[in-house]
Amino acid sequence: MIVRENFELQLKELQGKIVELAELASGAITKSFTALENRDFEEALGVIEDDTKADLLEEEINDFAILLIAKQQPVAIDLRRIIAAIKIASDMERMADFGVNIAKSAIRIGDQPFILPITSLKEMYDITLKMIELSIDAFEREDITLAREIIEMDDEVDRFYGDMIRSLLRLSDEKNLQQVTQLSFIARYLERTADHTTNIAENIYFLVRGRYISRRD
Numbered sequence: 001m002i003v004r005e006n007f008e009l010q011l012k013e014l015q016g017k018i019v020e021l022a023e024l025a026s027g028a029i030t031k032s033f034t035a036l037e038n039r040d041f042e043e044a045l046g047v048i049e050d051d052t053k054a055d056l057l058e059e060e061i062n063d064f065a066i067l068l069i070a071k072q073q074p075v076a077i078d079l080r081r082i083i084a085a086i087k088i089a090s091d092m093e094r095m096a097d098f099g100v101n102i103a104k105s106a107i108r109i110g111d112q113p114f115i116l117p118i119t120s121l122k123e124m125y126d127i128t129l130k131m132i133e134l135s136i137d138a139f140e141r142e143d144i145t146l147a148r149e150i151i152e153m154d155d156e157v158d159r160f161y162g163d164m165i166r167s168l169l170r171l172s173d174e175k176n177l178q179q180v181t182q183l184s185f186i187a188r189y190l191e192r193t194a195d196h197t198t199n200i201a202e203n204i205y206f207l208v209r210g211r212y213i214s215r216r217d
Contacts, residue, residue: 007068007072007074007078010068010072011068011078011081011082013064014061014064014065014068014081014082014085015081015085015139015140017057017060017061017064017089018061018085018088018089018092018139019136019139019140020057021054021057021058021061021089021092021093021096022092022132022135022136022139023136024050024053024054024057024092024096025054025092025093025095025096025099025132026095026129026132026133026136027099028047028050028051028054028095028096028098028099028100028103029095029098029099029102029125029128029129029132029190029193030099030129031043031044031046031047031099031103032044032047032099032100032102032103032106033102033125035047035103035106036102036105036106036109036186037118037122039106039110039111041106041107041110043103044103044104044106044107045103045107047099047100047102047103048100048103048104051096051097051100054092054093054096054097055093057089057093058089058090058092058093061085061086061089062086062089065082065085065086065089068082069082076210077207077208077210080206080207080210081207084203084204084206084207087199087203088139088200088203088204091196091197091199091200091203092196092200094192094196095132095193095196095197098189098190098192098193098196101185101189102186102189102190105182105183105185105186105189106186108178108182109178109179109182109183112179114179114183115171115176115179115180115183116167116168116171118164118183120160120161120163120164120167120187121160121164121183121186121187121190123156123160124157124160124161124164124187124190124191124194125190127153127156127157127160127194128157128190128193128194128197130153131150131153131154131157131194131197131198132193132197134146134149134150134153135150135197135200135201135204138150138200138201138204139200139204142204142207142208143204144204144205144208144209144213146201146204147201147202147204147205147208147213148201148205148213150197150198150200150201151198151201151202151213153194154194154195154197154198157190157191157194158191158194161187161188161190161191164183164184164187165184165187168180168183168184168187201213
């Protein structure tokens, strides 16, 4: 009984590290997009400087998870919890990287006026941030209803991504080339962040059901 209780505590600790990494990723996306909107280069530089925190925490999670497998030899749902944690940590770390990339693009755009309203970009950001928040909640609660909701939200991000790219292509000339390129990159980073959040939702579904979600679900 004591062994099981200790294992449960270790699984909780692993879960806590995942939530911490998710908050780092969410913070990187939030700060970088705010830096873009406000032309706040100090904020953008702060995101870039903080990137190693997410890298180190992902390594810590992987080491902790491997040690749990080696020492506890878990089966069934406990093993799925650990495997899902490793996969989710990888997605979260990539999302933090996208936050850094957005910050770099914000610096490259500088204080130039936007060549078009960034409405679609803002919509992508809002939905993506909501997806990250829901993924943390779904992971902590092992909630497949929330996981399905996250997966469905990815289609909205894809739609706004298409709108943004089409608008930018219409303005793609030599004068606007640098900003068109950087705004296209930012749109892509947000779209990829949503994709990684969808991966997390799919892994939460796998954790609970022992299989990946299908169209029938």
